[in-house]
Amino acid sequence: GAGVSQTPSNKVTEKGKYVELRCDPISGHTALYWYRQSLGQGPEFLIYFQGTGAADDSGLPNDRFFAVRPEGSVSTLKIQRTERGDSAVYLCASSPTVRARTNTEAFFGQGTRLTVV
Amino acid sequence: AQSVTQLGSHVSVSEGALVLLRCNYSSSVPPYLFWYVQYPNQGLQLLLKYTTGATLVKGINGFEAEFKKSETSFHLTKPSAHMSDAAEYFCAVSSNTGNQFYFGTGTSLTVIP
Numbered sequence: 001g002a003g004v005s006q007t008p009s010n011k012v013t014e015k016g017k018y019v020e021l022r023c024d025p026i027s028g029h030t031a032l033y034w035y036r037q038s039l040g041q042g043p044e045f046l047i048y049f050q051g052t053g054a055a056d057d058s059g060l061p062n063d064r065f066f067a068v069r070p071e072g073s074v075s076t077l078k079i080q081r082t083e084r085g086d087s088a089v090y091l092c093a094s095s096p097t098v099r100a101r102t103n104t105e106a107f108f109g110q111g112t113r114l115t116v117v
Numbered sequence: 118a119q120s121v122t123q124l125g126s127h128v129s130v131s132e133g134a135l136v137l138l139r140c141n142y143s144s145s146v147p148p149y150l151f152w153y154v155q156y157p158n159q160g161l162q163l164l165l166k167y168t169t170g171a172t173l174v175k176g177i178n179g180f181e182a183e184f185k186k187s188e189t190s191f192h193l194t195k196p197s198a199h200m201s202d203a204a205e206y207f208c209a210v211s212s213n214t215g216n217q218f219y220f221g222t223g224t225s226l227t228v229i230p
Binding site for chain 2: 035042048056091093107109
C-alpha cells in the first residue's frame with residue numbers, strides 16, 4: 001500500500017482480555033517498529049524488527065506484551081491480560097534500508113487507540 | 118545512550134509571527150535528528166531530518182532546522198506561522214550505530230489569529 005496501515009483504528013476491551021493489533025508496513029520496508037504513545041507524551045519504543053526477527057525488544061514493558069512478524073511484512077502486537085494502564089495509542093512505523101541503515105527515516109501509521117475498561 | 122529534550126511543552130504564537138521550537142539532544146555518537154508533526158488523531162509525519170552533510174535542513178511547509186553540534190541543538194523554525202501549523206511537534210534522535218528512534222515529549226503549537 002501507499003502508507004503504513006494499522007487496524008483496528010480503535011479498540012475497546014475489558015480488563016483481563018487479550019488483544020491483537022495489526023500493522024501492515026510499506027511494501028519493501030525491511031524494518032518495522034512498534035511504539036506506544038500515552039496522552040501528552042512522546043512515542044515510547046517497544047520493539048524493532050529487521051525482517052522476520054525481533055532485533056530489539058528491550059522496550060516491551062513486561063511479558064504480557066509480544067509481537068511477531070512471521071513473513072517479514074505484516075506484524076501483530078499481542079497483549080495478554082490487558083490492564084487499564086495499557087490504554088494508549090499504539091503506533092507502528094516502517095523504514096527502508098538505505099546504505100545498509102534502516103534508521104534514516106521512519107514512516108508512521110495512524111495508530112490504534114486502545115482503551116482498556 | 119541517546120535522548121532528546123524539548124523545552125516548552127506548549128508554545129503560542131500569533132499568525133504571521135516566527136515559530137521557534139527547541140530541541141536539545143544527547144548522543145555519544147554522531148546523531149541523526151528528526152522533527153515530526155502530529156495533527157489530532159493522526160500519525161506522525163516527517164517534517165525534516167538531518168543525517169549527514171549540510172547542517173541547515175529545509176523541510177515541508179516552510180519549516181527548517183539547524184544542527185548545531187557545539188550546542189547539541191536542533192531547533193525548528195518557521196519565519197511566519199500559519200493557522201494550519203497548529204499541531205504537536207516531536208523531535209527525535211537516532212544514529213548510524215543504532216536502530217531506534219528516541220522521541221521527545223513533544224511541543225504543542227497554538228497559532229493565535
